[in-house]
Amino acid sequence: MRILILSHGHPELSMGGAERAAYSLFQRLKRDPGVEKAVFVARAEPQAIGHSAFFGSFRGRPDEILVSPPQVDGFTFQTLGYDVLKQLVGELISSIRPDVVHVHHFVFWGIEIFEMFKRAGVKVVFTIHEFAAICANFGQMVKVDGRLCHAASPAECGMCFPTMSAGKFFVRNTILKSLFADVDYFVSPSAFLKGRYAAWGIDDERIGVIENLLDPDVIARGRLRVSTGVIPAQSGETGGGGRVVIGYFGQINPFKGVDLLLQATAMLPESLRLRLEIRIHGENRHFKDTAFGARIDSLLADTEDVVRLMGSYRNEDVSDLMAACAFVIVPSVWWENSPVVIQEAKMAGRPLICANIGGMAEKMNAATDHLFTAKSPGALAEVLRRILERDTPVAPTTLNHLALARADVDEDYFDEHSAVYRRLLDANALSLVPAPVTAAFGQVNVDDSAPYGNSVATVTVKRKARQPRG
Template sequence: MAAADLRPAGTKAGLPPLPVVMPYAEGEHLVTTDRMTEDRLYWEDADQRRALVRFLAGLQVDVYHFHHYWRLGMDMIADLAEARPDAHFVMTLHEMLAICLHHGQMIKTRGRELCNTQSAVRCLSCFPSEGIDALVLRKAYMLKGLQCMDHLIYCSEFLQARYLDWGLHNRGSVLENYLGDDMLALPRPTPSGTNAHRFAFFGQPTAFKGLDVLLRAMALLPKASRKSGPTPLLLVFGAEQADVLRLFPNLAPVLEALGQSVIFAGRYESSDVIPLMRSVGWVVVPSIWWENSPVVIQEARRAGTPLIVSDIGGMAEKVTPGRDGLHFRRNSATDLAETLEYASKSTVRAQFAASVEDVIGRDAFLAGLAEAYAPTAARAPFRQQQEAVS
C-alpha cells in the first residue's frame, strides 16, 4: 500500500497492561483490549473506548479501513463514525462473529451439524442461557455497527451471501486477500506428477479444522487401495502428535495403526510455507466448518500445488473441481479416503498441477481497494443522515 502512495495509519491489538493506545512503529500503534467484554466485541470501560475514539478521530485521514470488528468494538466503531462524518468508512469482513455466537463458525455447539441461516430461535438451541431478547438485541447492535460502513469488503462470495441473508446492506464488493509482494515474487514451479502420494495438512489442529477426519481417512487407505505404488504419506505442518492427542484422545489407536504413514512436522515459519507446499503432491483442507477464504488455499495456489478440500463454504468456492483441485463430502473420512486414493496417481496430480491458477496480483488488489475507498461510492444511510444534520 505504501508503494502505491496509500499511507496507512494503523493500529494492532495489544495485551495488558498497556495504555489504551501507544506508539509501536512509524505509522503504527498498539491498542490494549483488557477493558473489553469477554467476547472482545464491546467495551466495558467507556473511558477507554472514548480515549480510542478521540485518538482515531484526531488522525488526519480520509478513510478508516477496519480489518475486523473483533478487538475493536462495535460501539467504538459507531462512535467514531459519528465523530468523523466527513471520513469514508470501510471494513473487510473475514468471519461471521457478528452472525454466530459459536465463535462465528455457524456450526452447532453439540455435534457437527452446520447452520445454513441465523435466527434467534436457532441460536437459542445452542445458547439457551442467553434468552430470546438478548439474542435479538445482539443482532440489532451488530447490524447498527456494520451499517455505519460506507463500503464492505468480503473475502469470498460465500461470506457476502451470509451477511446479506442475515440482513446487512448490499454496499460492498468481493476482494480476495493479498499474500504480499515477497510471496508473489517467488517463481512458479513447472507442473509435474511428482510426489502425488504425499499429502499435507497446514495449520493448527482445532476442533473445526478436520484433521481428525483426514487422519481417519488415511487409516482407511490401505483398505481402499490395493494397487502397487508408493505408500501414501501424510505430513502435518503446524502441530505435534501430542497436540492432536490432547484435542482428540480417541485418535491414539488410529495414529498407532498409521505408524510411519503420518509425520508430524511441527511448527513452521510463514516464510517457509511455499517451499513446504511444493515438497508435497496435494494440500488437504478438511475443515468441518464453512471457512470463508482460507489463506492456506491461496498459499497452495501460489505454490502451484493442487488442493483437496471439503465441499462447503469458502473452500468449495475457492477450489474448482476438475481444474485446481478436488472436493470431498464434508466430515466423511470414507469419501476423503476415496479422493486421496484417486489423487495419489501421478497422472492425476500432473493434470491438476498444470491448471492451478495463481492468486490475485498486486495491481488487481490495489484496484479493488481504490474502488472501496472511492469518495463517490454510495454512502451508508446512517452517514447520509449525519451529513444532512451537519
C-alpha cells in the first residue's frame, strides 16, 4: 500500500493538533511493514520552502514534502487557482503514486483536492478536525457573540455574518457537500464531531470514529516515565510551597478559554489562591495586539500571585511538562473535537479538568477527571475550590495504569486506520462507498462521470474496546 498523508501544515512549522495528528499517523505508517510507501505532504508558506518552486522538502527529508498551493477562498474553501492546484496534485500523484490519500485538512489546499485525487483513482480518506465546513466562524460552531451554536442553517449563519446572505451560505453548503461526495470515507476523532457532520448532511455510515494517534516520542517518554517512576527534575507534582499545579497547554486564543481560567482563578479567595499554581504553557502569537490580548494582560495582572507564564514548549517535552502538574486543564469555550492535549494528558497519566461539552466531555474518565459547565468561570472556580479543599488525589499507580493503557490503545487506533485503507482498496467489488450526500435540502447530484455508481454498501468499522487496560 502506498499512502499519502496530506496536511494543512507541518507540525514543526505550525503547531496545531490536526497537524500533529496527521504527522503521528505518518510516522506510524512508516513503521508498518504493510506500507510500501508513506509520504507526508504539508502545505507551507513559500518562505518555509525557501526557493521558488511550488514544492520543497522539509529539512531535506524525501518523504516530507512541503507544498505552496494557490490561495483559497476563505468562505467556500474553493481554490482560487484550480488549474495550478490540479497540476500540483497531478505531480504528487504521478510521483508518489498513492493508493490512498488521507487528507487531514482541506483549508489552505482547497475543497477541490478531494475530486482531484478521486478522479485520478486514488481512494480518499478525510479526517475532520473541526466544523470548518459547517461553520464560517473559524469552524468553531460558536456564534460571533460567543454563544455556543447547536445547529447551522443558512439563515442563522447569515445572522452571524450580516454581510453574507443566507443564500450565500446555501451556496457554500452546497459546494462543500457536493465536493465531499468525492471522499470515500470520513474519519472523526470524536463521536460528537461525527454527530454534527451527520446532522449537517453527511451520511453517518460514511463516518467512522477513530481517535487521533499520538506522537511516538510522547508515547515513548510516557512509557519510560511509568517504568522508571522518575519524573524529570524540573517538574514536581506540587509547585513551590506545596501548591497544587494545574497546567494549561496550548495556544492562547479566544477559543481556548485561558481568559475563563484566569477569571475563575481571580474569583478564588486568597486562602485558596495561596495553595494554587496555574502554569500556562503556550504563547499568544496572534492575538497580542487585540482586545482579547488586552483582556488577558489585565487578567494576568489580577492573578499574578497564582499564574506562571511558562512560554512555548516543544512537543516532545509535553508529556514531562504535564507530568509535572497535578492536573491538566482544557477550558475551551468551543466544542472542540478531540483535543490532542487531552490524549497527551492521558499519556502523561494526569487527571483532567475540562469543559463539559462536545469532544472534550466525551473523552473524560469519570473516575479521575473533573468537568465544569462550559463558559462558566463560576463553575470552574467551584471545581478548583473543591479540588483545593477536598479532593483526594488519584493514586499514582492508577494514573500509571491509565497512561500505559493510552499508550497501548494507540496501536488499536492505528489498526482501525489501516483497516479503513485496506477496505477501501479491497472495495473494487464490495464497495465501502458513500451514498450520495444527503443534505437537508435533499440529494446532491454529483458528476455523472464520477467513478462510482449507485451501489451503496454500508460498512461499519469494528471498534476495539477502548477501555483502559491494566
